Amino acid sequence: MATVTYAKASRIYPGTERPAVNQLDLQIGDGEFLVLVGPSGCGKSTSLRMLAGLEDVDDGAIYIDERDVTHLPPKARDIAMVFQNYALYPHMSVYENMAFALKLRKTPKAEIDRRVKEAAGLLQLEEYLSRKPKALSGGQRQRVAMGRAIVREPQVFLMDEPLSNLDAKLRVQTRTQIASLQAKLGITTVYVTHDQVEAMTMGHRVAVMLDGVLQQVDTPRALYDTPANVFVAGFMGSPAMNIKTVALNERGAAFAELHIPLTREQVEAARGEGGNDKVTVGFRPEDCDLVSPTEGGMPVVVELVEDLGSDANVYGHAALEGHEERFVVRTDRRTMPNMGDTVFVKPRAGRNHVFHAATGQRI
Numbered sequence: 001m002a003t004v005t006y007a008k009a010s011r012i013y014p015g016t017e018r019p020a021v022n023q024l025d026l027q028i029g030d031g032e033f034l035v036l037v038g039p040s041g042c043g044k045s046t047s048l049r050m051l052a053g054l055e056d057v058d059d060g061a062i063y064i065d066e067r068d069v070t071h072l073p074p075k076a077r078d079i080a081m082v083f084q085n086y087a088l089y090p091h092m093s094v095y096e097n098m099a100f101a102l103k104l105r106k107t108p109k110a111e112i113d114r115r116v117k118e119a120a121g122l123l124q125l126e127e128y129l130s131r132k133p134k135a136l137s138g139g140q141r142q143r144v145a146m147g148r149a150i151v152r153e154p155q156v157f158l159m160d161e162p163l164s165n166l167d168a169k170l171r172v173q174t175r176t177q178i179a180s181l182q183a184k185l186g187i188t189t190v191y192v193t194h195d196q197v198e199a200m201t202m203g204h205r206v207a208v209m210l211d212g213v214l215q216q217v218d219t220p221r222a223l224y225d226t227p228a229n230v231f232v233a234g235f236m237g238s239p240a241m242n243i244k245t246v247a248l249n250e251r252g253a254a255f256a257e258l259h260i261p262l263t264r265e266q267v268e269a270a271r272g273e274g275g276n277d278k279v280t281v282g283f284r285p286e287d288c289d290l291v292s293p294t295e296g297g298m299p300v301v302v303e304l305v306e307d308l309g310s311d312a313n314v315y316g317h318a319a320l321e322g323h324e325e326r327f328v329v330r331t332d333r334r335t336m337p338n339m340g341d342t343v344f345v346k347p348r349a350g351r352n353h354v355f356h357a358a359t360g361q362r363i
Helices: 044-052 094-104 109-122 138-150 168-185 196-202 220-225 230-235 264-271
Strands: 004-011 021-028 033-037 059-064 079-082 156-160 188-193 205-210 213-218 242-249 252-255 258-260 278-283 288-291 298-307 311-320 323-332 342-347 353-356
Touching: 004 044, 021 044, 021 059, 021 213, 033 044, 033 168, 033 196, 044 079, 044 156, 044 188, 079 138, 094 109, 094 138, 109 138, 138 168, 168 196, 188 196, 196 220, 205 220, 205 230, 213 220, 213 230, 230 242, 230 278, 230 353, 242 264, 242 323, 252 278, 258 342, 264 278, 264 353, 288 323, 298 323, 311 342, 323 342
Parallel strands: 033 188, 033 205, 079 156, 156 188
Antiparallel strands: 004 021, 004 059, 205 213, 242 252, 242 278, 252 258, 278 353, 288 342, 298 311, 298 342, 311 323
């Protein structure tokens, strides 16, 4: 097991001006499961490949424990990587695929046999050891790829979107297996995904990236409850947070007829740094209620009702400052409206998130 440290690590691809990863400062604890998440092109896979030695580090450094591995070849870093496409040898059996790296290291046969069978037991692959990859399902192939990494007993596991080729049901099942397996083995793991639900359900901590820059790193709960900026607020959570930039007045943030009260400190901070009497306010779909017209809610015209069985997501639009703005509210099935209805939405007191209109930073 090991710690991993990115010390202002940057990667600039030849012919580009903007770094793919820009001054990444990140410490990953011994035995921690850290998830790197963000939209396509945000630098998360590049960050992982820099740690693996598959991409150069143009500035800064990377350490595994106290050892500087910045310029070491991949084989000298004591890491094992699980790829999106499994990368299994089609002519080899499951046993041979899992044993291959150990054979290259001239590991004794008895030790290879012990490690492969232990990993197969962990992954419930014992009955498939003699099969070729083409005779396995996608989920089974992914478990073989995991087994190949486990038998090497590395200091660090690196996983680059390992579940993206699986169907939705199998993805949920496999991510549970990976999380429980990591907890059992206790090996430091860096896991890359674009799926924020995957990130929220698997990681001890989650690092959110955008345009090569680390936006926030914290526990899944802290990211959800106290996002550092507008991007993190909108990215974490499904359906996404309702985030709007509206006028700021003495009564708070003006959402049509609805006014969301703000503290004096929030109002002062919103007006500073070029805020110009605007403020960005967000509230999650589950943090608001459908109320009667007399209770001072914001009128929203319903466009779509997504019945989820236990509850429902209501999508609609409201007129704000001359524009139609989209909103989504989660509600109980018993109060589920119909398409075309006008409902009145009221965020719950104290559950809104306030950001500076110009900088996007949390206030």
